Every structure is written in structure tokens, then in C-alpha cells.
Amino acid sequence: MLQGALAGLAAGGLYAVLAVCLTLMSRLVRVVNFSQAATGMFGGFVAVWLVTETGLPIWLGSVLGVLLAGVLSGVIGWIAATWLSEADTTTRSAMTVGPLLLLISLSFILFGNKPQPFASIISGPAFTLGGVVISQVTLVTVSLAIVVAVAVRILLTRTAIGTRLRALSERPTTAELLGIPSKPLSIAVWVVTGVISAIAIVVVAPTQSNDAISLAMLIVPAAAAALLGGFKRLDLAVVGGLVLGVLSGLVAQIDEVALIRNFLPFLFIVVLLLWTQRKEVWDAAR
Amino acid sequence: MSALIIDDVAVSRGAGPVIQGVSFTLEQGRVTALVGPNGAGKTSLLDGISGVAPISAGTIRLDGTPIERLSRVARAKQGIVHIEQGRAVFPSLTVRENLSLTARTPAEVDAALARFPELEKRIDAPTALLSGGEQQMVVLARAFAARPRFLLIDEMSLGLAPVVFMRLLPIVSEIAEQGVGVLLVEQFTHLALGLASEALVVASGQVSFQGPAATLREDASLLHRAYLGGAPA
């Protein structure tokens, strides 16, 4: 039972990293980025191709794949910043469905629709806790989620660039009138979140279902996790991701309910929405 | 000494021009008052000069160089700072953070604060928690720290108690005395004219008076006619 829950923690760490990225994107560049996981998936597939076809060392192939994911994310960000800079969040978010579908079909064309032979960058147990094995992958993804959330918080509250990013997110026009370069800064946010998502995906992919659809659709549990923090709070996004991962690990252990594993993000979202709606009634919002 | 030359400028929104045929020159160290009834197109003109909205006709030259195709950010870097209507603070940023957006050094933050001793005890409070007058002080201090060559101020008095506004107005004169060319849009016409050397009155999207502020100060009926959109004098 406990082993199952902890097995889910690796996936939970991945959900948490992606949820942190989604939250950042929503706060800083006004977009729910549906292609958040897809760019990482594509970068990962290219990494696999580089390693298996051209014989690059795993670490080099992975680095190149991650960088490619960052560039792809940056290109999508450039499109948003160039043509949709004044558009509302809904329009900008809808735009990201385009690259999501494009990257899935492109990876079908280039790499086929089979799971990819991801080589593990890290593997094996990290340590044993009360008779339960914690894998290195779990350790790395969970730490990555926490480190990224803490680092981003420090960046936003303690540095000059963080102040500018917050200013841009609160009043984009006013920020520009003060000479704050919105376009390069927002594209940088896209690149950085693209890179972070890709790192998490490349680390976890060898231990998960890793066909194009499964990886690109990691956006669903990630969005459910980000919803716990209302796409605003990084700490709750991390908690949401980890809880969702542990829950799906638990559910997979119990034969009677193993089937609902695929619906878990959906159930999570429904329960969250019902919970917040309940509060709204109390607040007499209607 | 640089000059910002507005030449036959029009700004359109959707259906057509909301203000057109505007020509004047802003000189450093002088205050020009821009007054006129609500909806006359004052804000639209400021938007056109700073790049919030594109201009649909005419040219804007800074030291002889056309700038009307530059982005807002590029115009800001050239020293054109636009204080928008309403209180344009970043609510979650503290007073210090607001100032640090434009100040290049901590010393410049202090220099900007020196004009507003009231702000010093609120320096680390989020600006959302400040009073309206304090917020407008933050906006002015932030603009001052940007070391503008030209400052466009849109209805600073909006939503402020007159006594608070009277506290802020002398600061505008001081900023101008430091060599900044100020374009002051204001509903309190007599106060703006008291401060300005030049004046423009716009009504229904056209300039209905242009000349020395003193002329309007001394002739109330002239001001009245210009407000109603009388032909340019």
C-alpha cells in the first residue's frame, strides 16, 4: 500500500513541476499553456532519436532535447507576444491548443506512434525508508518541484527582474510606458518554463507511459494540480501535484478501483470546483 | 534643449478619428495645459504621443527624429513618460519596488522619495494599501525617478480630494523647473492654467484654442467659448 503511494510520488513530482510552470505562465504571461507538456514531449523524443540514431551520449542528447523544448516554447511565446499581446487570456490560451496538436502529429510523423525507448538518465533506488524503497527518479522530481517553486518565489520577490515581471503581469501597458521590455521578458518566461517542464519529462519518461499522447496529455493532471492553487499559488500547485500522484499510485494498487485511475484528474477537478462553488454560495456571490 | 513636436496628429478609435488636426510643440522646462470637456479626446491624444494607441495621421518628432512608429517601450527609453488616467500603481509591489522600476540606483529612489516625506513610512507597504493621494504620489515619484525629458500627465486629480491634489500640483511645477517638458491634462482648468505657460483647449476632437495660458486665465468668456467648441482663435 505504502509502496504504491510512493510509486505514485514520481509521477506526482512531474505533475507538480508542470503545475508550477502552468501557474507561472498564467500569472506572468496571462496564458493557460496547453502545450506545456507537449513541447517537453517533443524535446524528449528528439533526445531519444539523437541518442539511438546518431549515437550521442545520453546526457548530451538529453541536454539538446531540453534546449529544443525551450526554443519551441519560446517560439509559441513569440507568437503570443507578437500577435496576441493585447488579446485576453482566453484567446491566448486557445492559441496554445494549436501547437499541442501540431507537436503530437509531428511526432507521429517523425517517430511513429509507439512508446519511445527512453534511456534512463537516472535510475535505481535512492534510499529505503521503513522498508519502502524511494527511487532516485522520485527523489529528483519531487526535489525539482520544490526547488523550482522556492527559486521562483525568491526570484519574483527579491530580484529586480522579478519586480519587473510582477509589474508586467499586473499592468502590462503601464509597465511598457515605464520602458520595461515586455516582449523579451515574456518570451524568456516561455523559454524557462519550457526548459523546466522538459527536464522533468525527460527524467520521468523512462518510467511512465511514454507515447506522444500520454506525455502531451500530462497537461491534464498538471492543470488539475494547478487548479488547487487557483493558477496563482505555487505552493498549492506543488501540493496538488504530489497529492494527485500519490492518489493515483494508491488507486492503481486496489484492483476494484484501478480503473478510475485515468479519471482521477477529472474527479480531482470536479471535487475542487464543487468545493470552491460551495464557498461562493456562502459568500452570497450569486 | 530638445523639443517634442506634434504635427497635424489624429488618433482614431474604431469608427474614426476621435481627435484630429492637433499641432503643438512641447519644450523642456515648460508646462503646457491641455483642457477640455469629457470625451474631447485628451486621453486619446496622450495615448497617441506615448504609443498606447497608434496615431492615424500626422507626425511626432523628438529632436527632429520621427518617433510615431516606435513602440511604447522605445518611446519611454527616449524619455517620454506617460502617467495614465486613474492611479497607475502596481498594487502588489511595495512603494520601494514601484520606484525601483524606474530608478537606476538606490540613491535615485531616495531622491524621488525626498519630495514625498509621507511615503517614507510606507516604503515597504504594498501600494494597494495606500490612500489614493499616496498612490498618486508613488506614481509621480516613479515618473520623476525615470528622469523623463517629457512628462504627459492625465487627470492626476481624478478621484482625489482637492486638498490632496493641491499638495501634488506644486511638485509638477518643480519637475518642470528641472528641465522637463510637461503636458498637463486636467479637469481643474483654472489650477492647470495657473501652472502652465501654454494652453490648448480641445472640444469634440478638435483644438478650439491654442496660445498663452495667461490669455485664457484673464478672459473667462474666451475659455467658455473654447470649451463649447468655438472656432480656433
Ligand SMILES: Nc1ncnc2c1ncn2[C@@H]1O[C@H](COP(=O)(O)OP(=O)(O)O)[C@@H](O)[C@H]1O
Ligand atoms: N478604447 C477606446 N475605444 C473606443 N472608443 C474610445 C476608446 N477610448 C476613448 N474612446 C472614445 O474616444 C472619445 C475621446 O475619449 P477620451 O480620449 O478618453 O477623451 P477625454 O480624455 O478628453 O475625456 C470618446 O468619445 C470616447 O468614447
Ligand SMILES: [Mg+2]
Ligand atoms: Mg481622459
